[in-house]
Amino acid sequence: MLSRLATWWTILRISLEERLVYRGDFALGTLMRFLPIVTQIFLWGAVFSAIGATAGGSRVAGYSYRDFIAYYLLTMIARAFSSMPGLATGIARDIRDGTVKKYLIQPIDMLGFLLLYRIAHKLVYYLVAAAPFALVFYLCRGFFPGWPGAITLLGFLASLGMSFLLGFFLEATLGMIGFWFLEVSSLLFVYMLFNFFFSGHMFPIDMLPGIWGDLVRLLPLQYLAYFPSAVFLGKITGADLAWGLAVQLAWLVFFMAASRVAFHFGVRRYSGFGG
Amino acid sequence: MPDRPSYLKVFLIFARNSLVRDMTFRANFIIDTISSIAWMAMNLAFYALVFQYTPMLGADSGWGKYEFFLFLATTLVVNSIVQALFMTNADEFSELIRTGSLDFALLKPIDTQFLVSLQRIEWSSAGNLVFGLVLIVYASGKLDQAPGLAQIGLYLVYVACGVTILYSLMIALAASSVWLGRNQTLYDFWFYITNFSRYPREIYRGKYGDPLRWFFTFIIPVLVVINVPARFLVRSLRPQTADDWLLPAFTLAAAVVSLAASRWVFNRALGSYRSASS
Numbered sequence: 001m002l003s004r005l006a007t008w009w010t011i012l013r014i015s016l017e018e019r020l021v022y023r024g025d026f027a028l029g030t031l032m033r034f035l036p037i038v039t040q041i042f043l044w045g046a047v048f049s050a051i052g053a054t055a056g057g058s059r060v061a062g063y064s065y066r067d068f069i070a071y072y073l074l075t076m077i078a079r080a081f082s083s084m085p086g087l088a089t090g091i092a093r094d095i096r097d098g099t100v101k102k103y104l105i106q107p108i109d110m111l112g113f114l115l116l117y118r119i120a121h122k123l124v125y126y127l128v129a130a131a132p133f134a135l136v137f138y139l140c141r142g143f144f145p146g147w148p149g150a151i152t153l154l155g156f157l158a159s160l161g162m163s164f165l166l167g168f169f170l171e172a173t174l175g176m177i178g179f180w181f182l183e184v185s186s187l188l189f190v191y192m193l194f195n196f197f198f199s200g201h202m203f204p205i206d207m208l209p210g211i212w213g214d215l216v217r218l219l220p221l222q223y224l225a226y227f228p229s230a231v232f233l234g235k236i237t238g239a240d241l242a243w244g245l246a247v248q249l250a251w252l253v254f255f256m257a258a259s260r261v262a263f264h265f266g267v268r269r270y271s272g273f274g275g
Numbered sequence: 276m277p278d279r280p281s282y283l284k285v286f287l288i289f290a291r292n293s294l295v296r297d298m299t300f301r302a303n304f305i306i307d308t309i310s311s312i313a314w315m316a317m318n319l320a321f322y323a324l325v326f327q328y329t330p331m332l333g334a335d336s337g338w339g340k341y342e343f344f345l346f347l348a349t350t351l352v353v354n355s356i357v358q359a360l361f362m363t364n365a366d367e368f369s370e371l372i373r374t375g376s377l378d379f380a381l382l383k384p385i386d387t388q389f390l391v392s393l394q395r396i397e398w399s400s401a402g403n404l405v406f407g408l409v410l411i412v413y414a415s416g417k418l419d420q421a422p423g424l425a426q427i428g429l430y431l432v433y434v435a436c437g438v439t440i441l442y443s444l445m446i447a448l449a450a451s452s453v454w455l456g457r458n459q460t461l462y463d464f465w466f467y468i469t470n471f472s473r474y475p476r477e478i479y480r481g482k483y484g485d486p487l488r489w490f491f492t493f494i495i496p497v498l499v500v501i502n503v504p505a506r507f508l509v510r511s512l513r514p515q516t517a518d519d520w521l522l523p524a525f526t527l528a529a530a531v532v533s534l535a536a537s538r539w540v541f542n543r544a545l546g547s548y549r550s551a552s553s
C-alpha cells in the first residue's frame with residue numbers, strides 16, 4: 001500500500017514539474033481565452049436591447065442580461081475543471097502507435113497514471129490561471145447577484161469536482177474505442193461538436209424549446225458546464241439540486257466502470273504494433 | 276523561355292495538384308467536408324434559437340433573423356475562401372521558417388509570397404462555401420426585397436476586399452514567426468481576432484463598445500470584412516447616413532493598405548530569415 005502511494009506521489013510530482021516548464025505565456029494565454037466572452041457580452045447586450053425596445057420583458061428563458069454574462073463566466077470555471085484537452089486523442093494515439101505497451105509491461109495502471117497526470121496538469125493550470133481568473137471575475141463582479149448560500153455553494157463545488165472526474169472518465173472511455181477502430185478522429189470531432197453545444201458552453205440549455213431541451217437533459221454532457229453554472233446562479237435548488245447531483249454521480253460511476261471494462265476487453269484485442 | 280512565369284497557370288497547377296491529393300484520401304476529404312458543414316449547421320441552429328427570443332440583434336440595428344442569416348452566410352463565404360486558399364499555407368509558412376525549408380521556396384524562380392501563400396489549396400473548404408451560397412439564396416428569398424444585380428456586384432467586390440484584409444493579416448502574422456521562432460499561438464490569436472468580425476458592428480456600442488468598434492475598424496480592420504459586404508445584401512443601395520458610403524470607401528482603402536503592409540512585413544521577414552537547416 002505504502003509503495004503504491006509512493007508511486008502515485010512520484011507520478012504526480014513528475015507531472016507537476018513537467019507542466020511547470022511551460023509556464024511562460026501560460027497566464028497570458030489564459031487571459032486571451034476570455035476574449036470570446038467580450039463578444040458574448042455585446043451579443044447578449046444587443047439581444048436584450050432589442051427585447052427591451054419591443055416587448056418590455058427582460059428575461060430570456062428565465063435569464064436576465066446579467067445572468068447571461070455571469071453564466072458564461074461560470075461555464076469558463078466549469079470548463080476549466082471538465083475539459084480534457086488531448087485525453088481521448090492521446091489514448092487513441094497510444095493505442096495506434098503502440099505506446100500503450102508501456103502500461104501493459106510496467107506495474108502501472110494506465111487509467112490511474114493518466115488520472116494523476118491530469119490532476120497534476122489541472123493543479124498547475126489553476127495555479128497559473130488563478131490570477132487571470134480573479135482579475136476577470138473582479139472586473140465583472142457587477143454581473144453577479146452576490147455570493148450564493150452555503151448549500152448552493154456546496155452543491156456547486158461538489159458538482160465541479162464531479163465534473164472533472166466525469167470529463168476524465170467520459171473522454172477516457174471514448175479514447176478506448178481506439179482499441180476497436182484505429183482511426184477515431186472523426187468520432188471525436190462529433191463528440192467535440194456535441195460537447196460544445198449541448199454541455200451548455202455555447203448557451204444555457206434552458207433556452208432549448210420542448211423536446212429538444214428534454215433530450216439534451218438526458219445526456220451527461222450538461223454536467224460538464226451547464227449544471228455547475230446554473231447551480232451557482234441559483235437556477236437549480238432544493239430537490240432538483242439533490243437529484244441533479246445524484247444523476248451526475250450516477251453518470252460518473254457509469255463512465256468509471258465503462259472505461260475499466262473497455263480497457264479490459266480492449267487489451268485482449270490489442271496486438272502491439274510499432275517499437 | 277519567358278522571363279516571368281505565368282502566375283495564373285502556376286496557380287491552376289497548384290489547384291489541380293491539391294485536388295489530386297485531396298481525392299487520393301477521399302474518405303478523409305468527405306469527413307472533413309461533412310464535419311465543417313455540421314459545425315456551421317450547429318452555429319446556424321444556435322442563432323435560429325436566439326431569434327426565437329428576439330426579433331432583432333440590437334434595437335433598430337436592422338439585423339433581423341434573415342438579415343443576420345445573410346450576415347452569417349457572408350462570414351461563411353469569406354472565411355471559407357480564406358481557409359481554402361491561405362489557411363494551410365500560412366500555417367505551413369511558419370513551419371517552413373522554423374525548419375529552414377523556406378530555402379527551397381526562396382530558390383524557385385517565382386515570387387516567394389505568391390508561392391508560399393497559394394501552393395496548397397484546401398478543397399474541403401468548398402463545402403462551406405456552397406453552404407454559405409445556399410444560405411444566401413434561402414435567406415434573401417425571405418427578405419421583403421431580394422438583392423438586385425448592382426447589390427450582388429458590389430457584394431462580390433467587398434467579399435474580395437474582406438478576403439484581402441484577412442489574408443494580409445494572416446500572412447503578416449505567419450511571417451512574424453521569423454522573429455518569434457514559434458507559431459503555436461498563431462491559430463489562437465487568429466481565432467480571437469477574427470472572433471470580433473463575426474458579429475454586426477452595431478452590437479459594439481456603449482462605453483466599452485465604441486472604442487472597441489473604432490479599434491477593430493480603423494486599426495485592425497477586421498470589423499469591415501463581413502459587415503460591409505453583408506450590408507450591401509440586406510439594404511437598398513441608397514445611402515442613408517454618411518457611414519453608408521464612407522465605410523465602403525474606407526474598406527477599399529483598407530484592403531489596399533493592408534495588402535501593401537503585409538507585403539512589406541513579408542519582405543522584412545525574408546530579410547531577417549536565417550536558414551535553420553543543418
